[in-house]
Amino acid sequence: MGLLERFASAIPTFSRGGIHPEDHKELTAGCAIEDYQPSLVVVPVSQSLGPSAVPIVEKAQKVRRGDVIASDEGGAVPIHAPVSGIIKSVDRGVHPTLVLDTTITIQARPDEDGAAREYPEVPGWEALDKEALLDKIRLGGIVGLGGATFPTYKKLKLPPEARVDTLIINGSECEPYLTCDYRLMLEEPESVVLGAWLIAKIIGVASCLIGVEDNKRPAAEAIEQAIERLGIARMDPPVRMEVVLTQTKYPQGSEKQLIQALLQRVVPKGKLPLHVGVVVQNVATAYACLDAVRYHKPVLDRVVTISGLGITQPRNLRLPIGTTVQEIIKACGGLKDGVVKILAGGPMMGRTLGDMGAPVTKGTSGLLFLTRAETNLGNFQACVGCGECLDVCPLGLEPNRVSVLVEAGRPLETEPFGALECFECGCCAYACPSNRPLVQFMQMAKSAMRRRIAAAGKAA
DSSP states (O other): OOHHHHTSSOOOOOSSOOBOOOOOGGGTTTOOEEEOOOSEEEEESOOSSSSOOEEOOOTTOEEOTTOEEEEOGGGOOOEEOSSOEEEEEEEEEEETTTEEEEEEEEEEOOOTTSOOOOOOOOTTGGGOOHHHHHHHHHHTTOBOTTTTOOBHHHHHSOOTTOOOOEEEEEOOOOSSSOOHHHHHHHHOHHHHHHHHHHHHHHHTOSEEEEEEETTOHHHHHHHHHHHHHHTGGGSSSOOEEEEEEEOOOBTTTSHHHHHHHHHOOOOOTTOOGGGGTEEEEEHHHHHHHHHHHHSOOOOOEEEEEEESTTBSSOEEEEEETTOBHHHHHHHTTOBOTTEEEEEESOTTTOEEOOOTTOBOOTTOOEEEEEEGGGOOOOOOOOOOOOOHHHHHOTTOOOHHHHHHHHHTTOGGGOGGGTTTTOOOOOHHHHHOTTOOOHHHHHHHHHHHHHHHHHHHHHHO
């Protein structure tokens, strides 16, 4: 029985909350991935959760694409030169989420001998043991490319007591506008599948589910055909790999919601997916893991969706890390009149950019150039107690109570209403008829509680 027949009658999803925003994916869903070479890159050293990498290069130094330019000292994830060229500066610069960060600026130039660094296939990569595979992923600077940016080798290095039986590869891409994962699955399905097999081998499971929303059926079919062509069930070790169509519903791509949709398992409050026997990885992360192991190629670039009604030529570009927004705008034909907001990421969880010198990082899945017709810039009003935010919250939190307490100057009283559990999906703000910035209220509450915890630690 084929994929479409299996899931035509009952398409799974998570049980509580969620929304159905217009997806706007038609702007780039038909745009094949194109490579782009910038003239200059600005590479931040903070590109993953945890410690920042430490610069090991200096001004005027020559580097080749793939050289380590910031080390993994102190448990950080290494950063590599995404282009060959000359170090122009190591200084404070713009960061898309941290505002400012130490950045390494490289003026791109061809290699002196005219030959770009190549990454030939590593003989016998399939037979490497778990520790060797983890080390290659660590040295490759792989992080969660779905946006979380947690160091991948740390996530795959499970604690001894963990009892994991299933790997989930997240191909949901539920954020509106974004199609970078869709195009990756459609154009390079075998690499995604082999990357999934590799991760399953590392964590020692024989079962892998690849969840794809049902508005991406061509990608789901491409992945299923690649599984059959590669004979994943007959490889060493064999893995039972299956594509599962899920309902198109935001935030289907959230780990906890996807686990519930595919396995009917509920991750308890304060726990991780591994506590219910699951590891979740994004399709782009699986692809990058294969690159690191099969070709010893680090994260040098990533696919980014450039979209919105405010950009002249929406595209899916494979961009070297550090490519600046201003250069991307030029590559896409410039801005149209009427752009009122520029976002790094999707419209639900992305961050507003205020400086066109901001660069693409490993966690940048999209750049959106939105017009007034695509945004709501009206002032927010008082909470009217309608309960819409309660209905759509996938975790059953109380954003209304949090927002009112924060407004009253009492953010430390918000923990019982879920401020610390919130993963900032934005469903509540989308549904709020008073246009209240509920995600920002959650962020303010979290910050206040974290400051209290830090102060208590210092006092102790």
